[in-house]
Amino acid sequence: MDRLVKIYKVGYFESAHQLRGHEKCGLLHGHSYKYEVWITGIRSGEWNFVIDFHDIKNYFNQFDHSNKVITKSCEDFVVDAVDYFFNLSENIKKVKVRVWETVNSYAEHERIRIKS
Numbered sequence: 001m002d003r004l005v006k007i008y009k010v011g012y013f014e015s016a017h018q019l020r021g022h023e024k025c026g027l028l029h030g031h032s033y034k035y036e037v038w039i040t041g042i043r044s045g046e047w048n049f050v051i052d053f054h055d056i057k058n059y060f061n062q063f064d065h066s067n068k069v070i071t072k073s074c075e076d077f078v079v080d081a082v083d084y085f086f087n088l089s090e091n092i093k094k095v096k097v098r099v100w101e102t103v104n105s106y107a108e109h110e111r112i113r114i115k116s
């Protein structure tokens with residue numbers, strides 16, 4: 001039987017944010033985001049990893065000090081992030097992503113692969 005291994009990564013990025021039409025977030029502003037990722041899966045590949053920590057970091061780094069403005073809510077952002085990691089491999093069985101938009105506010109999403 002394949003053993004499941006869970007990995008965790010935490011990191012930070014700075015990004016511009018704008019929710020057009022929103023009362024408070026409608027004007028261009030920025031956040032110091034924090035992310036936390038939990039991924040459980042069956043290890044595979046050259047290094048026998050569930051996922052390389054660098055792959056997680058690289059996903060979030062695309063938004064760090066970039067000229068991309070995040071135009072989604074924190075809730076939409078975590079759903080996209082979970083889908084990205086979940087779709088990398090069938091060996092990935094569970095993904096949870098928590099993104100802190102401020103030091104006291106986060107959104108979290110989780111997806112689990114159910115055997116059919």
Ligand SMILES: [Zn+2]
Pocket residue numbers: 017018025029030031
């Ligand atoms: Zn904002």
